[in-house]
Amino acid sequence: MRLRSFQIILWVAATAAVVAFAAVRWWPATEDTAAAASAFTPTFALADSEGRIRTTDEFRGKFLLVFFGFTSCPDVCPTTLSEVAQVMYDLGSDAGSVQPIFISIDPERDRRLGLADYTKAFHPAILGLAGSEAETQAAAASFKIFYEREDDTSSPDGYTMAHSPGLYLLSPDGAWLRQFTYGTPAAEILSDLQSRL
Amino acid sequence: MKHFLLAASLTLSAPAAMACETVTIGDLTVEHAWSKATIGAGRPGVFYVEITNTGSTDDALVGIATPAAGMPMLHETVVQDGIASMPHAMSIPVPAGQSVQLSPGGYHGMLMGLTTALKEGDSFSVTLTFEKAGEVTVNVDVLSLRAEGPDCADAGQ
Numbered sequence: 425m426r427l428r429s430f431q432i433i434l435w436v437a438a439t440a441a442v443v444a445f446a447a448v449r450w451w452p453a454t455e456d457t458a459a460a461a462s463a464f465t466p467t468f469a470l471a472d473s474e475g476r477i478r479t480t481d482e483f484r485g486k487f488l489l490v491f492f493g494f495t496s497c498p499d500v501c502p503t504t505l506s507e508v509a510q511v512m513y514d515l516g517s518d519a520g521s522v523q524p525i526f527i528s529i530d531p532e533r534d535r536r537l538g539l540a541d542y543t544k545a546f547h548p549a550i551l552g553l554a555g556s557e558a559e560t561q562a563a564a565a566s567f568k569i570f571y572e573r574e575d576d577t578s579s580p581d582g583y584t585m586a587h588s589p590g591l592y593l594l595s596p597d598g599a600w601l602r603q604f605t606y607g608t609p610a611a612e613i614l615s616d617l618q619s620r621l
Numbered sequence: 622m623k624h625f626l627l628a629a630s631l632t633l634s635a636p637a638a639m640a641c642e643t644v645t646i647g648d649l650t651v652e653h654a655w656s657k658a659t660i661g662a663g664r665p666g667v668f669y670v671e672i673t674n675t676g677s678t679d680d681a682l683v684g685i686a687t688p689a690a691g692m693p694m695l696h697e698t699v700v701q702d703g704i705a706s707m708p709h710a711m712s713i714p715v716p717a718g719q720s721v722q723l724s725p726g727g728y729h730g731m732l733m734g735l736t737t738a739l740k741e742g743d744s745f746s747v748t749l750t751f752e753k754a755g756e757v758t759v760n761v762d763v764l765s766l767r768a769e770g771p772d773c774a775d776a777g778q
Contacts, residue, residue, distance in 0.1 A: 495660075498667040498732075499698045500705050502657060503725045506767040537663050545660050545766055570704055578694045578709035580665055580733045586706035606700055607726060 464600040466490075466592070468563035470527060470555035473540035478553060480598055486523045487601075487617065488594040492569055494530035494585045495542045500606065502546075504591060509547035510610035511617065518621050519549065521596075527563055528554040529571040530585050567592060593617075640764070640771030646757040648676025649715065651749065653773060654759040656732070658741040658766045666690060666739050668730030668747055668761060669770070673720040681752040682713040682721075687761075689745040691734030698726055707731075712752065725769065739763045 467480040468490075480488070489508060493501035508524045515522060526543050528534040531554035534542075539552035555563065564571055571587035589606035591613070601620075604613050643652040650673040659666050666689070674680055685693045695710040713728050715721050723729050730747070739745075743763040750756050762771065 496664050497707070498657075498665045499696070499707065499725060499729050502667075502766065506769070509767055537661070542660050542664075574706065576709065578696070579707070579731070584707055586704050588703055589700060589705035590703070605703075606705060 465598045466563075466567040466594065466600060467598075468527065468553070468555075468559075468566065470553035470559050470563060472551060472553055473535075473538070478551070480594070483523050484598060485596050486521055487596060487620065488592075488598075489522055489524040489613075489617075490527060490567065490592045490594065491525070491590075492527045492529050492564065492567070492571060492587055493589070494528055494587070495534050495537055495539065496530065496580050497585070500589050504589065504606065505543070505546040505550065507608070507610040507613065508550060508591065511614050512547045512549050514610065514614050515617065518618070521621055522617060524550045526550055526552045527560070528552065529560060529564065529587050530573075531555055531557065531560050533581065595620075640762040641773035642760060644757055644759050646751070647754040648678070649674055649680060649751060649754050649757070651757055651759050653771050654747065654761045655768070655771045656739055656745075656761050656763045657768060658763055659735060659739045660766070662735040662738045664735075666732035666735050668693070668732055669723045669725070670730075670747075670749070670759065670761075671720060671722045671724075672715050672749075674715045674717055677717050678753060679717050680715045680754055682715060682749055683711070683752050684750040685730045685747055686750070687732065687745060687747045689736055689739070689747075689761075690732035691736070693730055693732045693747070695728065696731045697728050700726075715751070741765045 469477055469479045472478050491504055512519050512524060528539060534554045539554050543550040543552035569588040571585060574584050574586050575582060576584045591604040593601040595601050640653055640655045643650055652671050654670040656666055656668050672682065685695060687693050695713060696707050697710045698705060698707050710728060713721060741763055744760050746758050747761050748756055748758045764771065
């Protein structure tokens with residue numbers, strides 16, 4: 425009788441060990457699987473200069489180079505757009521595999537000033553998008569970027585926009601690949617893209 | 622493409638001359654004054670310049686004025702914690718024995734209320750006011766929208 429209850433205790437202990445082992449084995453595995461399944465896939469649905477809604481889905485198959493900014497910004501935004509333009513020129517025949525997109529975080533004013541004239545002046549392939557306030561906020565949240573209107577009497581119309589100045593690269597299947605921080609030279613962006621094409 | 626290259630080489634070589642002018646006032650040397658073409662007059666233009674203080678007294682750039690814009694102001698691009706903002710700079714220090722650059726990604730003059738769109742190849746004057754040295758006027762060349770700076774032999778870029 426004493427032996428039997430000892431056997432039961434052993435069986436319970438063995439079962440507990442198996443359960444514990446399985447839990448330790450499978451927990452991280454499950455987390456990995458979940459992370460792979462929900463790869464970071466930022467999205468937007470925003471109007472272009474002709475009022476047509478453009479979404480991330482329609483660009484599947486191309487690398488997306490996305491930048492948030494505003495056209496009344498004399499220093500940061502032209503610098504980044506110039507770099508993007510340089511990259512597009514230097515890509516040569518591979519340029520068709522990359523779609524550069526400029527998302528306005530100051531959409532009302534940028535629509536009024538003319539978005540396409542602005543982006544085309546840097547490179548004809550750059551697509552400028554300016555949605556509603558809510559659509560813009562949704563796109564920024566999806567890309568996990570920050571922007572904010574700041575009242576400033578020393579700026580045009582009494583306000584300026586603070587924003588994340590990075591350049592974001594999405595893969596042809598829409599997944600986040602990397603960020604190029606503000607000031608990354610065009611040559612570095614170019615060689616990164618060429619290594620992926 | 623050939624025409625484009627020819628045009629590009631002409632426009633690049635021609636206006637470089639003035640941006641490479643050097644103007645001095647007291648111990649200050651002001652050079653490489655340039656701006657970028659704008660798309661229309663509704664958006665602000667930009668003004669970049671390099672100031673060298675060869676003296677032994679600190680000075681500071683406290684203001685700019687130009688017939689090209691109704692409201693020119695000094696600003697600084699600041700990238701902090703991954704956010705770019707552009708605060709108004711009340712004055713830009715020009716310490717003794719040092720050079721200060723107003724250049725892309727840093728200090729710059731913001732030209733609001735442009736009287737006309739700035740076109741590549743144009744030039745306009747800007748009067749800089751220094752705390753101690755007083756006022757000096759320089760000619761500013763309008764370079765292309767995508768220019769990174771004037772192409773001077775001594776620009777040290």
